[in-house]
Every structure is written in C-alpha cells, then in structure tokens.
Amino acid sequence: MRIVYLDNAASTPVDPRVVEAMRPFFTETFGNPSSLHGPGRTAREAVESARERIAHLIGASRPEEVIFTSGGTEANNLALKGVAFANRGRGRHIITSLVEHDCILNSAAWLEGQGFEVTYLGVDSDGLVRPADLAAAIRADTILVSIMHANHEVGTVEPIRELASVCAERGVPFHTDACQSFGKLPLDARKDGIGLATLNAHKIYGPKGVGALYVSGSVRIDAWQHGGGHEFGLRSSTENVPGIVGFARAAELCADERLVETPRLLALRDRIIDRALGTLPGAYLNGHRRRRLPTNVNLGFQGLEGEAISLLLRLDESGIAVATGSACSSHQGDRPSHVLLALGRDPVQARGALRATLGRFTTGEDVDRFLEELGPALGSLRSITSVRPAAAVLGGA
Numbered sequence: 001m002r003i004v005y006l007d008n009a010a011s012t013p014v015d016p017r018v019v020e021a022m023r024p025f026f027t028e029t030f031g032n033p034s035s036l037h038g039p040g041r042t043a044r045e046a047v048e049s050a051r052e053r054i055a056h057l058i059g060a061s062r063p064e065e066v067i068f069t070s071g072g073t074e075a076n077n078l079a080l081k082g083v084a085f086a087n088r089g090r091g092r093h094i095i096t097s098l099v100e101h102d103c104i105l106n107s108a109a110w111l112e113g114q115g116f117e118v119t120y121l122g123v124d125s126d127g128l129v130r131p132a133d134l135a136a137a138i139r140a141d142t143i144l145v146s147i148m149h150a151n152h153e154v155g156t157v158e159p160i161r162e163l164a165s166v167c168a169e170r171g172v173p174f175h176t177d178a179c180q181s182f183g184k185l186p187l188d189a190r191k192d193g194i195g196l197a198t199l200n201a202h203k204i205y206g207p208k209g210v211g212a213l214y215v216s217g218s219v220r221i222d223a224w225q226h227g228g229g230h231e232f233g234l235r236s237s238t239e240n241v242p243g244i245v246g247f248a249r250a251a252e253l254c255a256d257e258r259l260v261e262t263p264r265l266l267a268l269r270d271r272i273i274d275r276a277l278g279t280l281p282g283a284y285l286n287g288h289r290r291r292r293l294p295t296n297v298n299l300g301f302q303g304l305e306g307e308a309i310s311l312l313l314r315l316d317e318s319g320i321a322v323a324t325g326s327a328c329s330s331h332q333g334d335r336p337s338h339v340l341l342a343l344g345r346d347p348v349q350a351r352g353a354l355r356a357t358l359g360r361f362t363t364g365e366d367v368d369r370f371l372e373e374l375g376p377a378l379g380s381l382r383s384i385t386s387v388r389p390a391a392a393v394l395g396g397a
C-alpha cells in the first residue's frame, strides 16, 4: 500500500537532488572546515558557498549574518537567550505570542526564571497577532520581540512586515521563527525589517539536524554555546558540512520552484478544505481561511473532538499519515494544543484537531484518497461515540 504522507509540517522527505548534492561530503570531501589542508579548505569553501547562497535568498546584507545551527530549536534558543543576555544592561523585557512553537515558549519561560519579564501577546480567533497590541506592549525596557512568520499547527501567516515596522519605530530588534514559512513564502530580511530569523532544512526537503539563525549586523547577540569559536564565535562546534550543503541546495530548489509550486499546492489545499467543509457533517476549519500556508489544512469536527487520535489511527491503518497537532507536541501526550486554546477554542476542541499538511510530493490522487477515507473514518467514529453512553451503563461503571 502506498502511504499518503500528509505530515509535511512535521518533516519532509529529502529531495533526491538534495541527497545528490550532499553525497560527496560524506566520503570524499569529509575534511573538517577548520583544518588548513586541502580537504579542510574544500569543506570550508562548501560551507561558505552555502552561507552565501542562503544569505542571498533571504535578503541578508552579508553572508556572515547567517549562523548555521543544529536546527530550528537551537536557532530559536540562540535568538532569545543570546539577545536577552547581550542586552540585559538596557532592559529585561521580551515580547512574544501565545501561539509560538514550544522552543520559543520554553526558552521564554526559562528566561523568566533568570529575571527577565515576558509579555505573551494574544491572537484573534484566526490566530493573528494584532500590530496595535504589539505597539501597546512595547516599553522602554523592551529588548526583543519574537513573533513567528507562519504557525506550525494552523498555518496562519502573521503580518510580520507590520510587526517589524512597529518594532523599528521603537528601536527594538524583531525576531521571527520562519521554520514553517521558509521556502514557501517570500522572506526578505532587509526589506521586511527583520533583525533575526530562524530557518531549518527538514521542512524544505533538506536533511534533519541543520538550521540557521539570520542575525542582522545591527543586532547585539551573545553566544549561547561556547567552544572553539566557530560561526563567528556565535555557535561553536564543527560544522555539519553535508547538512549545510544540503540545506542550501534545498533552499535554492524551493526558491526556483516556488512560483509554479504555490498555485499547485493552493489548489490541493483548497480542494481539501472546500470538500471537507462542504460535505463532512460538523467540520470546521482552524486558522485563517486565506492568510494561511499553501500547505496547511487544520480541521475540527463538532462532537468528535475527543476522538482526534482515534481518527488519526484509523487513517493510519488506511495508509494515510496525518497529525493531530504539531509533531513536536506529541511528546506531551494528550495535552490540549496551546495554539488552539489561544484562538479561543475550548479544551476539548483544542485536543481534537486533525492537521493535514501538503508538500512537493503530494499529488491530486493523494488528496482524493485522503478525502475518500476521511468520511468513512469519521462515520465509524460517530457510530461508536453515539453508543458509548449506553455501553457505559451496561458495564455498570
């Protein structure tokens, strides 16, 4: 049975063209980029070429503004902790939002324990942060604002240009976690007024375990990981050369293909949303209808919210891979989604979403198979849930 993979927000397959680009850096060009000999210099050239290409793609002024990391989590930790500690003489107030990824929220919570104060901005019922709320929250001692570009669960795209311009007026650096949007939406750090941006490779058909933090030359930031002084002193550790090479190739492929790929994905996404809302009883959409990633569908089903995991498992049995929330939150068991709670859903609804995320290798046939299986899966769960109270009485529990 061919698996219909609809969990591209969690991770994507590595594009064979990316694998090809990486291959020589495992066995042929394996030198340490810090070594002075020929194999080392070749590896260094590959890393610096990747840095230049990624810097160009995101509108950085200089390649040195791109710091390679082990992924999005590390880049977000470096952004928050590095800026907080470098600027603590100026102030100790940080602003973020209630819908961020756990690696932002948990870094912010840790900073609160270190004597920083964090304001968590709420969102509207579509998941949008309001620029006016940000303007009202900025204080004289605010040293960083961090608002994601696109949400990992509901796909809502935040107005980062407006948010960055509010920050620029007040002289506060603006960080955006662009892990879900990079490669799918345009990002121009200079034009958009972004001070720091987090990127990773495994959401864009590149390898896992590699990412980057863009840090504008005007932002003060301290290292968070200490060692031999790699990555301009901001991130010590021998560079992941094959990963970095693959990351740059993956980013280029997304940029080259975006104009053709986006309308294709939008059509597939809207086919699912329109069919689900039009034909499945009680179906509703989480997140903004239009301001959302071309790859994201997040659905709830009235009366079945407690059954999201059963629905996921039923679809899995039919060879369809979807998610109930974000992949990362599966570590936290059945906890309601903090993103859906922030959108105003109740705790039952916030435990009951089904996320289907499309990607480069998703076909129209995949989407049709998902839609064909979803209706009967929901129907069978509805028949079980409607007999459950009687069964409970029979069991005497």
Ligand SMILES: Cc1ncc(COP(=O)(O)O)c(C=O)c1O
Residues within 6 Å of the ligand: 009, 010, 070, 071, 072, 073, 074, 076, 101, 103, 148, 150, 151, 152, 177, 179, 180, 200, 201, 202, 209, 210, 211, 328
């Ligand atoms: C919005 C967002 N930020 C950060 C991360 C973490 O990235 P990584 O898995 O590369 O550490 C993810 C990945 O799930 C994400 O979706």
